[in-house]
Amino acid sequence: MVKIHLSKLLGExxxxxxxxxxxxxxxxxxxxxxxxxxxxxxxxxxxDLFCEALECDIDDLLEYVPNRRRRVKPLD
Known part of the structure; x- marks a missing residue:
């Protein structure tokens, strides 16, 4: 899943x-x-506007957290 950290960045x-x-x-x-x-x-x-306004990088704003259960099928 992808987490959005906008609330955290605004709070800081x-x-x-x-x-x-x-x-x-x-x-x-x-x-x-x-x-x-x-x-x-x-x-x-x-x-892009969020990153510019918050003076942050995209990885400060978005985070990938692996899902507990895989949802994609492997290639054969």
């Missing part, structure tokens, strides 16, 4: 979601869904 900076809305122009509902990890897909342009 003591920023609100509204602060990020003002900085990036991304809709509040979109930021809230990403913040709460309720999304299946993330637009790369938004990730």
């Amino acid at each position: 900076r003591k920023w609100s979601q509204a602060d990020l809305v003002r900085m990036t122009g991304i809709r509040p509902n979109t930021i809230s869904e990403i913040y709460n990890e309720l999304v299946d897909r993330i637009n790369l342009e938004r990730m």
Whole structure:
């Protein structure tokens, strides 16, 4: 699974979601869904804006955590 660390990064900076809305122009509902990890897909342009605003790398924002049970089939 992929974890989104937007809430952690905002908390470390003591920023609100509204602060990020003002900085990036991304809709509040979109930021809230990403913040709460309720999304299946993330637009790369938004990730770019988040990284620029938060002055972070993409690996600070996203983390791959292996699933407990493998979901892909091996190639034969």
